[in-house]
Every structure is written in structure tokens, then in C-alpha cells.
Amino acid sequence: MQTNTKPRQERKHIRKTNTSGLYSRAFQQAFVKLHPRNMLKNPVMFLVWVGTIVTALVTIEPNLFGTSPGDNPRLFNGLITIILFFTLVFANFAEAVAEGRGKAQADSLRATKSDSTARKLLPDDTTQEVSSTALRRGDRIKVISGDIIPADGEVIGGIASVDESAITGESAPVLKQPGTDIASSVTGGTRITSDELIIRVTADPGQGFIDRMISLVEGANRSKTPNEIALTVLLAVLTQVFLVVIATLPTVSVYVKSPVSIAVLIALLVALIPTTIGGLLSAIGIAGMDRVAQFNVIATSGRAVEACGDINTLVLDKTGTITLGNRMAEEFITVNGHSAKDMAQVALASSVFDDTPEGRSIVTLAEKLGARIDFEPNEAKGLEFSAKTRMSGTDLPGGIEVRKGAVDAIKGFVRSRNGKLTPELDAAFEKVSRLGGTPLALCKDNDIYGVVYLKDIIKPGISERFDQMRRMGIKTVMLTGDNRITASVIAAEAGVDDFIAEATPEDKIEVIRSEQAQGKLVAMTGDGTNDAPALAQANVGVAMNSGTQAAKEAANMVDLDSDPTKLIDIVTIGKQLLITRGALTTFSIANDVAKYFAIIPAIFPEIGVSALNIMGLASTQSAILSALIYNALIIPALIPLALTGVKFRALSADQLLQRNIFIYGFGGVIAPFIAIKVIDVLITAVGLA
Known part of the structure; x- marks a missing residue:
């Protein structure tokens, strides 16, 4: 037991080690992401980046673009520059945190990989020890108990238990054997715990399952999804609209004799463009893949996760x-005058080579009824179930054929051997079917013995x-x-x-x-x-x-985890991703209403719009700084929501839209009114404006 649980414990320790210091590393990475090559990928934040540079220049020389109004323009411009700079840092921090969580998972997976020695089988069936990095697709290798499987492959010989806890986190070993869909695939980095296997390598170095998992979880190959691209285009268009509006304001300000400085114009632009969703958009997409990974599901792309939300x-x-899944034999229903013991004997003979859970349950039930093997197994031949024939069974010594399978398939088998069919078989078939069970007919040569009731739960x-x-x-x-x-x-x-x-x-x-x-x-x-x-x-x-x-x-x-029902959970995560993106977009755009009421009345008091200053902000400078500070701080405040996602509820699209508008639309209008007023009071109290 200790051998099986140790890898799982190590994996948990690796995750803990890798995630420690995540936020400090993310904060450092946020400054690295300020490179213009990175900023160009996000048009909204790139405009903020340009605005930060311009305000920094007018901090150094306030009259660079003309005379700057105000008593202390350098201090005011400097404060705007600092706020804009941290707006960029917070936006990059959100993305860096999401990427950091993926990298922590990648480090956990990377710890399962190690260069090892492999026993490569040569054409003459002798073995040669080679490095695992020298293995290529098509090579055959031999692994024995205690070995780490060096590469992805298919089992072509042997039966053994494999500990997959390094990947799945589950300590229970899995039986691997050739010729089955569910137990012939092995993954490099897992450990064989018993017996030995012959494996045919199916992946070249660097292209294995764990390698692909590391690359995808880490986000190195992440590309924007169609919905993400569409939203980026929408945000870019909104940004252009606000840019045109701001560009016309200097003319208006000169006409009404209320000059506006370049720093104020940039502040107004940044406050009005959708910086909140622009800063969180990438983090939402990365976090969606991370949530899928937390369910022990590896997605090959963000497109796949997003598609789940549109299913x-x-x-x-x-x-x-x-x-x-494991249907069990519940009852033998006899037909054609056969006794229960006779049917049990035929059922045992038909299933003696059947290693499926259903086959083993039939053998168990038959033995309970007194059936015993009355032939030499070495002289018999087992026939596996096939989707084409829909039957399985055994060819007994002396040319006797016993079969079990779908009722219509057994009927066809009996007819082909000139056997007779009776209404009893149809009655037994209908009885089991109406119970919700699976009926399996049993025959020996051209004589039908009865129906096995396989119970489904x-x-x-x-x-x-x-x-x-x-x-x-x-x-x-x-x-x-x-x-x-x-x-x-x-x-x-x-x-x-x-x-x-x-x-x-x-x-x-x-x-x-x-x-x-x-x-x-x-x-x-x-x-x-x-x-x-x-x-x-x-x-x-x-x-x-x-x-x-x-x-x-x-x-x-x-x-x-190989759990088919998880598809339902994956669809839920995809829906949650789309809901989160829509909710934060709604909140970001709704924020503009409050910021409009904060800044516009403050910068144009001479034209009678001061009545719109319903928040009662202290001054033009405090209004602008308060709106910008809120604009910067709301990004890190929403990072937890972007990473964990909006709570999923099973509602229709119309109901979700109404709910989002009510919570994130109205909330996006009300929250900044309160926050900007509080910030204004604090700024005024410390004398920054």
C-alpha cells in the first residue's frame, strides 16, 4: 500500500511547493509583461500603455503639448502617470496569476518525467539497454515490476498492474493487457507494480501525452478562442469610438473657454474605455482551462473549453x-422445457473464457445453481464478443457450440442451424426488457435454453x-x-x-x-x-x-479519471466560462456611467454641467484621480472572480441575460458611485488634490 500511495503524496507535495510564492512571482512577471510586444496583443491595454508614456512626458515637461492649466501640474500629472502605470501592472498581474497556476500544474506533471534506461527489444527478441530519449515510435520495449514506463505506448504482450497516480492522483493500480480498448494504452511516467509487459512505443520524444499536457496546461501554446477574439474586436471598436470622442474635446474646451490638458484627456479616455474587462479577458480564458484541469481533464485548447459552453x-x-456500468447476472429464465440446472451448465460453458464483469457474474450465478465445468478447458476455444455478431461463447470439444448474446443474434444463429424458435423466448425477452434489464439469450447448438437477466442500475x-x-x-x-x-x-x-x-x-x-x-x-x-x-x-x-x-x-x-459522466461537468465549466466573461464585460461597461458623472462635470464646470456632479466631488483633480484610482483597483479586486468564475446556475440563456444585467449591470453602475466618493474623501483628507 505504501508503494502505491507514495507517488500521490509526492504529487500533492509538488503542487504545494510549486504554488507557494505564486503571487509574488506573478507580481514580478507583471512588470516583465510591460514590454510593448506583449502589450500590443491587447489593444485596450496598449492604449493605456501609450497614455502612461505621454503623461510621464508631460510630468517632466508640463508644457510639452501646450500650456497646462492648474497650480501644480507636475504633481497632478505625476499622480496620473503612477495610477496608469499600476493599472497596467494590475492587468498584467491578473494574467500572470492565471498563467502561474497553470505553470504550477505543469511543474507537477514535469516532475513525473525523468530520463531513464529502457529495455529495447531487438528483432531477434534480445534486449538492449538504451536511454528513454532514444526511443522512437514503433520501437518495442520490455518493462518489469518496479520500472517506470519510459514512453507512451500500447501493450502488445503480458498482463500487469500499473500505478498511474503520478498522472491521475489515484493510488489504486490499473490492470493493463493487450487486445482491449480500455486497458491496452500506457503513459510514459507511470510505474509498473507487478509482472511484466511488452509495449510498442506510440510517441517520439517530446511528443508524449505528458509532454503535450505540460505544454497545454502551462499555456505556452494558448491561442485566443473565437469568442475571445470577437470580444477583443468589440472592445477595440469601443476604444476607437471613445478615442474619437476624446480627440474632439480640445476643440470644444477652447470654444467654451475651459482648456483641458493632455493629461486630463488621457485620464478621461482611460476611465471611459473598457479597461476592466480588457485587463481580465486573458485571465478568464486561462482560468477556464485551469478549472478543467482541476477536474483532472486535459483540454487541447481553450477553443475546446469554450465550445463546451455553446454545446x-x-x-x-x-x-x-x-x-x-457493470451489469450483473440477476436471474436465469428457462425456455423450451429446460431445467434451471441445465441452463446454468450452458451459461457456465458459454462464459468460462469471458473475463468481463458481466461474464464473471454469469459464471458466479451458474456455480451457485450447481453448475460445474464438465469439459477439458485446454480443448475448448473461447470466442470474444464482437459488435458485428453481437455474440460470444465457447466451442466445446466434439464440435459443440454454446453461445450467448443479443436475442435476435441468437435467433439468427439457431435458424442457421435449422433450430426451432418458440414464443417462450419472446416472452422472456419482453419480461427482462420491461424491467429495464439487458436480456442475453443462451443456446447450445440449435437449441435455445433461456434468457439471462443482466441488471442495470x-x-x-x-x-x-x-x-x-x-x-x-x-x-x-x-x-x-x-x-x-x-x-x-x-x-x-x-x-x-x-x-x-x-x-x-x-x-x-x-x-x-x-x-x-x-x-x-x-x-x-x-x-x-x-x-x-x-x-x-x-x-x-x-x-x-x-x-x-x-x-x-x-x-x-x-x-x-476515465469517468464518462464528467462530460456533464465539463459542459458546466464551459458555460461558467462564457457567463463569467459576459458578466465582467457587462460590469466593465456599466462602470463608465459612474465615471462619466465623476469626470465630465469636473472638467467642464463653466458650461453648466456641474449640476451633474451628483457625487459632490471636491475638485476637478480629486474627481479625476478618484475615478482613475477606482479604475485601477477594480482590476485586482475582480481577479478572484475571474479565476474562480461566476457561480453556475442551470438557467436558460434569457434568464442568464436578465440575471447578469440585474447583478452586474446595475451593480456596475452603483459600485463605482460609492467607491469613487470614498476615494475622493480620502484624497481630499490627505491633501493630494
Whole structure:
């Protein structure tokens, strides 16, 4: 037990070490980000950057752009410069904090990587010790108990337990073996804890799963999402509009004989442009990816996280997502006059080579009824279940064939051997289906013995989750290989909007394309190679970490916990990202109303607008400084909200819009009125204006 839990404990320690001093490092990084190359990426903050330089120049020489009104222009201009400078620092600090949290997670992942020696298998099956960095895609390697797996790969030989706690945080080892979709993929950096494996390497150095995770979590390759780009363009347009308005004010001020200095004009411009959302926009996007990572999900891009917020349709497998996954044999229902013991004997023979949870449960139930193996296993041959035949079973010595599978598939098998079908089989089939179970028919050669009742259990609370999705306007579609009657019972109990019974891998991609043809965005989960086309087709494809390499490469998200229901949580995070961005944009724009009432009456008292000074600000200088100080301080004040996100509520788009306008619209108008007045009182008290 200690061997398994140690990596998890180390990982927690690494996270703690990496996150200590996060804010001090972020504050230092905020000054580094003042380089013009970085500032150009954000047009709103770049304008503030230019304004800071101009006010710094007029602090040195107040009359650089003409005569500056006022008693002590250097002090006033200097205070404006300092406030604008810290506005830039606070905006960069928000982004640096978000990036720092990602880097802390990246450091935790990077600690799992280490150059090690690998046992490379040569063509003659001898081994050669090489550095893990020398391994290439297609190489075969051998790992034994205690080894760190040196590279991503697929298991092609052996059965062993692998400790994946370095990646997933879970200490329980996972059984890995070849030829299965859910247990053949291994990740470099994990540890083999028993036996040995032969692995075929699937990634070149620097291109492995952990390498990609580090790059994406760290944010080095982060590009702006479509919504983020659209909002940036909108903010840039608003900034240009205010820039044109401010550019016309000198002419107006000369006409009304109320001259305005260049520093005041810049202060007015910065106060009116949407600096709050401009400073927090990047941090919101980075924090969205970070929140997904905290759910142990790795997103390949911010685009994937954002797409979750726009999802219209969820396509979900029944088994493991809606139901608990491990269907258990509950009852044997006999037909054609066979006894329960005879049926148990056939059930045992059909499942003796079946290692699935369902197969093992059938063996257990058969043995409880007294069945025993009455043939030599070495002389028998097991047949695995296939989606094409929808059957599995055993070829016994003497040419005897026992099969179990979907009722219609067994019917076809019996007909092909000139067997007879009776109404009893259909009655048993319907009985199990109406109970919401999965019926498996059993036959020996051309004689049907009965139906196995496999019991499905709906996951607790899943119906409420689907009800939340429905209130948000998201359609849920359940895919299952079960017959239509069983599927309809499960669908009704779970509360999904639609279902597809007897689904094949082709049906998955077909339902996705059908929804997309109607202009909808679709999300789905998968773990097998046959899921890869559908995962690639979906707007959001979530692959299970326990799945195949093909599924992981086709998806744009990987769930390290391999929990299919997490797709619902991911959609919630995507919605929260969009809600947060919209809420802070609303708040930022609403702030302009109060700042307008603070500055305009103060700089144009001669033309009769002083009546608009409803806050009763002390002087022109205190009004301008108060508005600018509020404008700077509101950015760090909103960083926690930008990073954690606005609390998610399962509401429709119209309800969310109304709620945002009420809370962040009205709040964005009222809050600055109060804050600017308080700051004005403090400034006046200390004699800065």
C-alpha cells in the first residue's frame, strides 16, 4: 500500500511547493509583461500603455503639448502617470496569476518525467539497454515490476498492474493487457507494480501525452478562442469610438473657454474605455482551462473549453455513464422445457473464457445453481464478443457450440442451424426488457435454453443532472446496444431526451452529423478505437485516459479519471466560462456611467454641467484621480472572480441575460458611485488634490 500511495503524496507535495510564492512571482512577471510586444496583443491595454508614456512626458515637461492649466501640474500629472502605470501592472498581474497556476500544474506533471534506461527489444527478441530519449515510435520495449514506463505506448504482450497516480492522483493500480480498448494504452511516467509487459512505443520524444499536457496546461501554446477574439474586436471598436470622442474635446474646451490638458484627456479616455474587462479577458480564458484541469481533464485548447459552453447536444453511452456500468447476472429464465440446472451448465460453458464483469457474474450465478465445468478447458476455444455478431461463447470439444448474446443474434444463429424458435423466448425477452434489464439469450447448438437477466442500475442523481441540462436548452441523447424496449425503460428512468437502441459505432458518428447538420454543437465521450471517428467529428470529444491511443488523439479533451459522466461537468465549466466573461464585460461597461458623472462635470464646470456632479466631488483633480484610482483597483479586486468564475446556475440563456444585467449591470453602475466618493474623501483628507 505504501508503494502505491507514495507517488500521490509526492504529487500533492509538488503542487504545494510549486504554488507557494505564486503571487509574488506573478507580481514580478507583471512588470516583465510591460514590454510593448506583449502589450500590443491587447489593444485596450496598449492604449493605456501609450497614455502612461505621454503623461510621464508631460510630468517632466508640463508644457510639452501646450500650456497646462492648474497650480501644480507636475504633481497632478505625476499622480496620473503612477495610477496608469499600476493599472497596467494590475492587468498584467491578473494574467500572470492565471498563467502561474497553470505553470504550477505543469511543474507537477514535469516532475513525473525523468530520463531513464529502457529495455529495447531487438528483432531477434534480445534486449538492449538504451536511454528513454532514444526511443522512437514503433520501437518495442520490455518493462518489469518496479520500472517506470519510459514512453507512451500500447501493450502488445503480458498482463500487469500499473500505478498511474503520478498522472491521475489515484493510488489504486490499473490492470493493463493487450487486445482491449480500455486497458491496452500506457503513459510514459507511470510505474509498473507487478509482472511484466511488452509495449510498442506510440510517441517520439517530446511528443508524449505528458509532454503535450505540460505544454497545454502551462499555456505556452494558448491561442485566443473565437469568442475571445470577437470580444477583443468589440472592445477595440469601443476604444476607437471613445478615442474619437476624446480627440474632439480640445476643440470644444477652447470654444467654451475651459482648456483641458493632455493629461486630463488621457485620464478621461482611460476611465471611459473598457479597461476592466480588457485587463481580465486573458485571465478568464486561462482560468477556464485551469478549472478543467482541476477536474483532472486535459483540454487541447481553450477553443475546446469554450465550445463546451455553446454545446446544444450531449451524446452519451448508457453503460458507465447513465448506468453504473457493470451489469450483473440477476436471474436465469428457462425456455423450451429446460431445467434451471441445465441452463446454468450452458451459461457456465458459454462464459468460462469471458473475463468481463458481466461474464464473471454469469459464471458466479451458474456455480451457485450447481453448475460445474464438465469439459477439458485446454480443448475448448473461447470466442470474444464482437459488435458485428453481437455474440460470444465457447466451442466445446466434439464440435459443440454454446453461445450467448443479443436475442435476435441468437435467433439468427439457431435458424442457421435449422433450430426451432418458440414464443417462450419472446416472452422472456419482453419480461427482462420491461424491467429495464439487458436480456442475453443462451443456446447450445440449435437449441435455445433461456434468457439471462443482466441488471442495470441507474446512477444516483443522473436524472437531476439531465434536468439541469434540459433547463439550459441542451438535448441529451443516449446510445446503447440494448434492444428498444430496454432502452426506452432506461431512457425514461434516466430522463434523457432521446435514445438510439442497438447502436453500432457507425450510429454514433451518424447522430453527431445529424445534429451538426441542424447547426448544433455536439459533445460526446468515448474510449475505444471504434469511437475515434465520432470523437473527431464531435465539437467536443472527451476521451478516457484508460482508452486507446487512437481515441485520445482523436479527442480534444482527455479525462484522466476515465469517468464518462464528467462530460456533464465539463459542459458546466464551459458555460461558467462564457457567463463569467459576459458578466465582467457587462460590469466593465456599466462602470463608465459612474465615471462619466465623476469626470465630465469636473472638467467642464463653466458650461453648466456641474449640476451633474451628483457625487459632490471636491475638485476637478480629486474627481479625476478618484475615478482613475477606482479604475485601477477594480482590476485586482475582480481577479478572484475571474479565476474562480461566476457561480453556475442551470438557467436558460434569457434568464442568464436578465440575471447578469440585474447583478452586474446595475451593480456596475452603483459600485463605482460609492467607491469613487470614498476615494475622493480620502484624497481630499490627505491633501493630494
